Amino acid sequence: MAAGSMAQWGNDLYTGRRSYKIVQRRALWFWITGALVALSLLVLGTKGFNLGIDFEGGSEFTITNIEHPSQDKATEAVQSIAPSEQPEVVNLGSNGLQVRTGTLSKDETDQVKAALAKTFDVDPSKDVGAEFIGPTWGSDVSKKAVEGVIAFVLLVAAFMAIYFRNWRMSLAAIIALIGDLVISAGVYAVVGWEVTPSTVIGFLTILGYSLYDKVVVFDKVRENTAGIVDQTRATYAERANLAVNQTLVRSINTGVVALLPVGGILFVGGFLLGAGTLRDIALSLFVGIAVGTVSSIFLATPLEVTLREREPAIKANTAKILAARAQAAAQGEDPDLVAAVGSAQLQPGAHQGIKAQPRRKR
Secondary structure, X not given: OOHHHHXXXXXXXXXXXXXXXXXXXXXXXXXXXXXXXXXXHHHXXXXXXXXXXXHHOEEEEEEOOOOOOOHHHHHHHHHHHOOOOOOEEEEOOOOOEEEEEOOOOHHHHHHHHHHHHHHHOOOOOOOEEEEEXXXXXXXXXXXXXXXXXXXXXXXXXXXHHHHHOOHHHHHHHHHHHHHHHHHHHHHXXXXXXXEOHHHHHXXXXXXXXXXXXXXXXXXXXXXXXXXXXHOOOOOHHHHHHHHHHHOHHXXXXXXXXXXXXXXXXXXXXXXXOOOHHHHHXXXXXXXXXXXXXXXXXXXXXXXXXXXXXXXXXXXXXXXHHHHHHHHXXXXXXXXXXXXXXXXXXXXXXXXXXXXXXXXXXX
């Protein structure tokens, strides 16, 4: 799409000349989201996470300055000392390896370190590093990670309720955020990469990004729906749908701009360098940003509309508007003119008494 066409498309969405029925088709988005959440929970329940050493405890060896890195040789070196171990071996760049095992004794750790140095003909004191993570430390890290997520969600709920002065917007945002987290976690579990503290940082980061995107959309919803019960031209759902369309280009642009550098980090760190930390945080960021952008458009506002339409005043106003349109249609009038084309003719801030006029034919 050319730049001029893109700008015209965004302008048409903002003014209401062009509109996608996102809120009106919310049942479809709810079903899709529900299916994705269910699949994610199924994967998490059956396959689970591949927890890293920081969460489960164990021993980690880092070998550098290797002329010909070989994961098979590293595995054989470990099993020559601890036959029952099934070590996880990953490449670190073009001349390094990282080997993770279960908890080993001090003597076994020293022997494995020597075996790895001998296998790859490197200096054991300079080129082979060994680190031990106890199970207590791993348990503490897991506990703090869960506490961090819970604290974030509670603070977000309080912030949304205070900022928008409406608990339904806060609830809709929290449900959408939880959906983002579950789906992102499900994708991470499917890929099977290790969950490390970097992964947790990535998840907390995407929750913040997703929240920001939803606040922008909700702010436009609040602006468009101010005084909604004092008019009879557009329903709450129509005004909210206009807000989603008005922020659609911004949401897409922000998501793409955020995904490009993260995608670059994921490709370079995960597939070229094999760098664990870069790979772990980049995957969680990439999946979470993509999921958060989509949910801001297709889930958060439709869910908020569903909750708000239960309010007696909005429910009565919607019924009055729909009845007026039905009566207009029965009398042979154009119901779209009565509805002001889903509020496109009545922009935010316009005087409520202005009568909608049909557009001139070109």
